[in-house]
Amino acid sequence: MVGKGSLNHNSRQFHAENTDPARSYLNKEYCNEKIKDVYHELFDEAVVRYNAKQKRSDRRIDDYYEKIRSGKQEKLFHEFILQIGNKDDMGAMTEDGALAAAVLDEYMQEFQKRNPTLRVFSAHLHRDEATPHLHIDFVPYITGSSRGVDTRVSLKQALAALGFKGGTRRETEWNQWANAEKEQLAKVMARHDIEWEHLGMHEEHLSVLEYKKQERVKEVAALEEQRSSLEQENAKAVQTNEALKEQIADAGIELEAVGREIEDAEAKIEANKKKAEVAQKKLSALTADVKRAESYAAEYTHSPEEWLPEPATMESAKSYRKRIMPLVRKVVDIIQPLYASYLEMKRNYSQLKTRVTDLNGRIERMRDRLSGTEAENSQLKNELKDFDRAKAVLGEAVINNAVQTAKQQEQMQTAQKRKSQKHSRDAR
Secondary structure, three states: OEEOOOHHHHOOOOOOOOOOHHHHHHOEEEEEOOHHHHHHHHHHHHHHHHHHHOOOHHHOOOOHHHHHHHOOOOOOOEEEEEEOOOOOOOOOOOHHHHHHHHHHHHHHHOHHHHOOOEEEEEEEEEOOOOOOEEEEEEEEEEOOOOOOOOOEEOHHHHHHHOOOOOOOOOOOHHHHHHHHHHHHHHHHHHHOOOOOOOOOOOOOOHHHHHHHHHHHHHHHHHHHHHHHHHHHHHHHHHHHHHHHHHHHHHHHHHHHHHHHHHHHHHHHHHHHHHHHHHHHHHHHHHHHHHHHHHHHHHHHOOOHHHHOOOOOOOOOHHHHHHHHHHHHHHHHHHHHHHHHHHHHHHHHHHHHHHHHHHHHHHHHHHHHHHHHHHHHHHHHHHHHHHHHHHHHHHOHHHHHHHHHHHHHHHHHHHHHHHHHHHHHHHHO
16 A cells, blocks of 8 residues: 555654554664655755756755655655555464564565665564554655756656556556565565465556566667667767768859859850940941942942933034043042942951851850859759758758768779779780
């Protein structure tokens, strides 16, 4: 059974009506420490560590014992009471009662060792009542807590550390632990040929609970081993991650270089476009001049007789030629240099037209190159995004390991290729 705990009664500082003081000398006291001293022993250092972290004075703990005593979450201590049989079959003054006391005494010897998170401070075997029974008072505690004081009172967590975790309302941590302790008592009873008679109890068989406890211990050991392995892998992943960061930084530098190249190409394209526009304007102006020159040349480069007006009626040829020839010679003198200039202008026009065509071709090639560079830049950005997505889904450790493996394979392939080439050269 579970008792509220009366430390003064257990230590017989007073006697109740159901005790026989004449037989109290048969009682056995295993320990009887002051509970406040036990609290100082267990929790003072943890309280100092806790208070050192607090910036607000109202959150500091002055007395952990008083905090638990006045609080509602945890009890100051718990009491576990064990008894074999009753006054009819295990009466205190009978031989069987003495045997029951011996069994309880043997059971008590291993209790603290078996339950390290239950700090026993008061334990008494009573034989001055109707049936021998055992009172065990303890403070349940845990260490390494990440919440509040790192060493603190907690029945639930103290029992969980022993392998007992609550499930249904019936199978609480306490019920599982109490059944396991009764199983331990039953083993001692069996060594003294006392059979445990289950009187209408429906708890799960204790051997199953013991098996679960052992399995829990194995799970904890496996998890510890897994944790150690994960720590080693994490250390490797950190190294790989640093290398990966350098690669990402290099990729960023490469992207910046590509960006600058794109900017330079765009500037060159813009400059060539302006040159082409100026050349096009000149070409357009020359085109009009060329057309006028061609028309003028076509009209006046023929023989003068073809375009001179007919002589007047009754005008003699001699008179007509004498009258018109100076004008013809003057026109021819003007047209011939003009035609020579026209030919030069036509040649320049052809060269300028060729240059414009070349500039347009260069612009198109630069546009194609820029388009390829932009596509490459976009592909690099997409690959970087895909890489970030893969890291987010698979985790940095997996990606880093994959990158490291790929690097090692590439290095091995390069080494094999060099070795093969060297072998070929040596063979020649």
